[in-house]
Amino acid sequence: MPHWKLILSYDGTRFHGWQVQPGLATIQGILAQTLHHLTGETVLPQGSGRTDAGVHALAQVTSFSLEAGIPPENLQRALNRALPASIRILSAEIVPETFHARHSATGKTYEYRIFQRWFGPTETRVPQLPAETTERICPPFLAPYVWDCRWNLDPKPMQEAADLLVGTHDFTSFAAVDPDFTQRQKMEFPNTTKTLKISTIIHKNDQLIYTVSGSGFLHHMVRNIVGTLAEVGRKALIPQDIQRILEARDRSAAGPTAPAGGLFLQSVEYPQK
C-alpha cells in the first residue's frame, strides 16, 4: 500500500485552519475530500502540525497511505486540478511506511511578516529611504499576509530580544492558555521545553520579517513571540525583559498574540535519508 509524502502551500485566509472540523472549510478536510473524490478511498492526511485559521503555509508536509497505485506526477497534477487555487501541491512522492509528517519531523521553520507603516529615524538599515517620517499605507493585496502594525518598531532592540530566545528554554510564557487546547497540548507536548536554532529579524523593503526555526513549537508560540518582540520594538519592553518573561513560565508575562495573517509555515525538517 503506497505511502505518500506531499508538500503543499496554502493561503490560509479563508480557511478555518489545517485541522478537519465538521461543516467548516479546513485544509485537511478539503484535501481528504479531494483524495476521496479522486480515488474513492477514505483517508485523513496527517499534517506536520496544525496551522490556525488565517495562518499560511509555504511548505506544509502531509503523509497518508492509498490503496491505488498512482504515479506521483499524476497524483500531484490531479490534485492541483481538483483543489481550489488557494491550495497547491508542490511535490508528491512515495516514501517508506515509517514516514509520518508529524512524528518524523525534527524541526520547523516559520516566518512572520510585519508591515511597517513608518519611515522612521530608526530606519538605519535601509539608508535609501526618504528621511522624513511618513505613514505608509498597507496595500490591500498585502493585507492578508502581514500584520499592519500601527507602531513604529525599532528592529535593533527586537533583534537583541530575539537573540535571547535562541537555545533551549521552557516556553510556557509564550504558549496559548486556551483550556481546550491545553489538555490536548499536555498529551502531545509532554514538555514545554523547546530549542530554537534561529531567531532573526530582517528589514526588507516595507516589512520586518522574523524567521524562527526550532525543534518544535507550542500553540500560538510564534505569534506570542512576535507580539512580545513588537512590545520591545515600540519600547514598551526592553530586550532584557525576555529573560524575566521566560523565567515566569506564565503567559501573562509575555506580550499579546500577533495576528494570524502574518504567519507562514516556511518548512518542516526531517532527518536526512
Next chain:
Amino acid sequence: MPHWKLILSYDGTRFHGWQVQPGLATIQGILAQTLHHLTGETVLPQGSGRTDAGVHALAQVTSFSLEAGIPPENLQRALNRALPASIRILSAEIVPETFHARHSATGKTYEYRIFQRWFGPTETRVPQLPAETTERICPPFLAPYVWDCRWNLDPKPMQEAADLLVGTHDFTSFAAVDPDFTQRQKMEFPNTTKTLKISTIIHKNDQLIYTVSGSGFLHHMVRNIVGTLAEVGRKALIPQDIQRILEARDRSAAGPTAPAGGLFLQSVEYPQK
C-alpha cells in the same frame, strides 16, 4: 460644500464589483456606508467607471460632495481606519465642484497579469531561466491576482497583435454582449470607437503583463482583448487576425473573456490643472 476627489486601491476578490447593489458587498456601497457612518451624510461616491466582480484597482478615482468641513488628511485616516483592509484610500483632496470622477476623465490605464506555467523554448526574453520545459505551479498567494493560464503563450506574436490595436478603432468585437449592459452601454457610450495609446506586453519573472491605455473602454473590453491575445499566444490565431476581428464588429469574432482576477485598474487620467 466641499467637493472631494479620493484615489483608492482595492482587492476586488471578495467584492461584487464597484457598483452599489442591494444586499451585496460592493466597493461603492461600502464606501457610501463608511462615509455615512463617519459624517452622518448620505452620499453616493461616483467612480471613474465600474469594475466588475473580482477586478482590482491600484488607483480608482471617486468624487462626491460633503457638507462637513474635514481636513483631507483626517478624512483619509478616518476612512482607512473604518474601511476593511481590502480597500485603502491612497489620497484625499478637495477639488473644484466641476470635477467628476467619470465625466472629467480623459483616459484610463489597465494592467492584466497572466501567470505563465511554462518555461518554454519561446522564453527568449528571459535568458536566465532554465532551458528545460517544466510546469510552474501558481503560488496560492498569487492566484487571485493573475490568470493561471494553462497554455504556453508566446509573447512575441501577442505583442504583434497588441500593436494592431493601437490607434482609433471600433471595438464592438471586444465589447460584452450582455443584453442588460448593452442597453446601459448605449446610453453611456454613444459610440464604440475608442482610441488606444498603449498596448504592450512585457515578460516579468513568471508573468506576462499586458498594459493598455486609452480614451475609454467598453464593458469587458480589456478582458476580451487579453482573451484574444492569448489565442494568438497559443497559436490558435495569428496577429493579422486582429484586423479581421476589428472589422467584423461582432463579439463572436474575438477570443474568450479572460478571468476577472488578472485585471487591475492602474490609473485614471484627468486634464492637467
